[in-house]
Amino acid sequence: MKMTVLRYLPVLGLGLLFSVRATAQQLKLGLQPTLLKKEALLELNSDSQGLLLNRVPKSAISTGGALFNATDGMFVYVTDPGEKCLYIKANGTWKKLADYSSITTDNIAEGTTNLYFTQARARSAFSAGNGININAAGVISSALTFNGRTPDAAGNIAPAAGDYATYYLPYASQLTLTAGTGMKATTTATKNLNTNPSFTIDADNGSAIWNANKLSSVAVATTAPTVNQVLTFNGTQWEPKAPTGATGNFINNGTAMQTAANFNIDGYGDIGRDVRVGGGVVAATATLASKLTLNSLTAGSVPFIDATKAVAENNGQFFWDNTKTALGLGTAAPKNKLEIAGQATGLGETAFTSGLRLSNLATVTPGAPNSKVLTINNNGDVIVTLNPLANNWLVTGNTGIAAGSFLGTNDDRAMVIKSNATSFLEFGRRQTVGLVDSKYTDPDQPITYVRSAMQFEAPGASFYKPIFYVDADGNFRMKGSSAGTDLFEFGATGSANNGGFDFIVGDDGDEPFVFKSWYHATNTYTELIRIDRNGLGINTNGSAPAAKLDVRGTFKLGTNGSTLNNIIETQVSVTTSNMNNNTSRIVSNIYLPGVKVGDTIILNPASDLSLGLAISWVRVSATNYINVAFANLGGGNGLNPSGTYNVVIIQ
Secondary structure, three states: OOOOOOOOOOOOOOOOOOOOOOOOOOEEEEOOOOOOOOOOOEEEEOOOOOOOOOEEOHHHHOOOOOOOOOOOOOEEEEOOOOOOEEEEEEOOEEEEOOOHHHOOOOOOOOOOOOHHHHHHHHHHHHOOOOOOOEOOOOOEOOOOOEOOEOOOOOOOOOOOHHHHHHHOHHHHOEEEEOOOOOEOHHHOEEEEOOOOOOOOOOEOOOOOOOOOOEEOOEEEOOOOOOOOOEEEEOOOOEEEEOOOOOOOOOOOOOOOOOOOOOOOOOOOEEEOOOEEOOOOOOOOOEEEOOOEEOOOOOOOEOOEEOOOOOEEOOOOOEEEEOOOOEEEEOOOOOOOOEEEOOOOOOOOOOOOOOOOOOHHHHOOOOOOOOOEEEEEOOOOOEEEEEOHHHHOOOOOOOOOOOOOOOOOOOOOOOEEEEEOOEEEEEEEEHHHHOOOOOOOOOOOOEEEEEOOOEEOOOOOOOOOOOEEEEOOOOOEEEEEEEOOOEEEEEEEEEEOOEEEEEEEEEOOOOOOEEEEEEEOOOOEEEEEEEEEOOEEEEOOOOOOOOOOEEEOOOEEOOOOOOEEOOEEEEEEEEOOOOEOOOOEEEEEEEEOOOOOOOOEEEEEEOOOOOOOEEEEEEEEEEOOEEEEEEEEOOOOOOEOOOEEEEEEEEO
16 A cells, blocks of 8 residues: 655745845845855745744635635645645645644555555554564565465465365365255255255145244244134234124124024124115114115105104104205295294293294303394394494493494584583583583584593602692682692682682792793703792702892893893902002002903992092903002092902903
């Protein structure tokens, strides 16, 4: 055997992404770059680095991949799990380079490898004490013997003359067959199996010499059979047994002689053709595969068994019209699929009974009413009509009502809903309901007249369940729950022509009135006004008012007033030196947080100034700073304006 392994000696090409001018067309990378082997176009030399080829997934070199049609000679390293190896493009096909790490002489496939490749291992295996030895040339050594002889130089042991007689078939090739019990005498023969090993054996089946003790490899009992017994399998063996007819496969005449009849069957009979009974013979049980003809009966009569257990008829009371496919009870001329004509005889039925009784109706549980009912027409026919209940509103509720159904009237009559004979709700035209007066004059205005208070379900409210009501003074009001336990109320108030309208909210005392606007484009709510016991807040954005009137934004006072942002009260400290008589001074850059250029400043001393001192003017010099001018108007020398001043900033 010769081992054939695909070997590709890699020829590696490296494209360099730069362009240089050089006289030598060679490249060496790594150690000793100037020592070149002139036969090598590219040389790599390193004792600590290697060549890392392009790494791609298996899909890149498969059908449809970016490298599937690459030029022959290209190498790549495939990174997929289970691969992790080099591939080369050769003869238009990507092929895996052999991985020798997993090839040993223990797993070389039979028939694919020359045994000389594994001669050392083979010699070791065959020379482990079993008497077989293979030399270095692969020849079986003299350790192997046959009948005392050893192999020659080629490893063969030539047969000797005595081997044939001692070890092969001719040593006992004569076979003799002699006729005996069950075999014909003419078949006696002696054959040399080496030259003519075929025989023909004829069984002597014409002689009464057989004793079959098995059928289909199942033993047959030795019990002698008796009359009318059959061979039956009892689950273990075949045995003679009287037939039981349980499977309907036997005609059993019994132990007695047959009576005077064409046939006598003791048991059940299954007749597969017509059975005609005319001699008064009655079978206990009969199964008919076709039909039974009773010539003595009238066509159309329905047979029944009378008191004498004979087949009888009464076609005037029990009749089948096969042409009309109609059944008549009490008539031989039914005019419907089933017609009951008259009452039964001797049962004492009342005059208004029809002859049909459904005895289970008194105890059956009725189902839900549907859209149809059974009724009787003038001819006595049972007909199907629409259920009148389907057009009525039931006190137990309706189901499956038709589209367009309604509860109400079809003419100009008020619809009234009452309880305890008292009207609570009325519907109709204003005139029909009787509500036209000097203030409401349209007689045709549709009106829902509520004649009671209206309270609403509020599962989340502990109390103050929402209610519309009218008080004793005729004031229409609404009261309800807020946040589960708080109260809100609004409506008309007053009496004796002194009316009003109020809003109430409270319980703990801190519940506010809030007015909001909603903008649909952004689905946002903006709080406009908030009123609580602290005051009224405008644009406070959910915060309680900080004053009786809290405006957080611009405001305007008076028709011709200016739009302002803030009015701020604060204090500022002024420090300066004494002033002589009839002099003036500007104190600059006094720090005042929050002030800005353009603001109006009102400045007053927190305590009295010395007589003769005056504030000439004040202005904002820069953001957070003001200048103040003082004058000593004849007050004498040594006056000083230093001190605390109250400031009003108007922005």
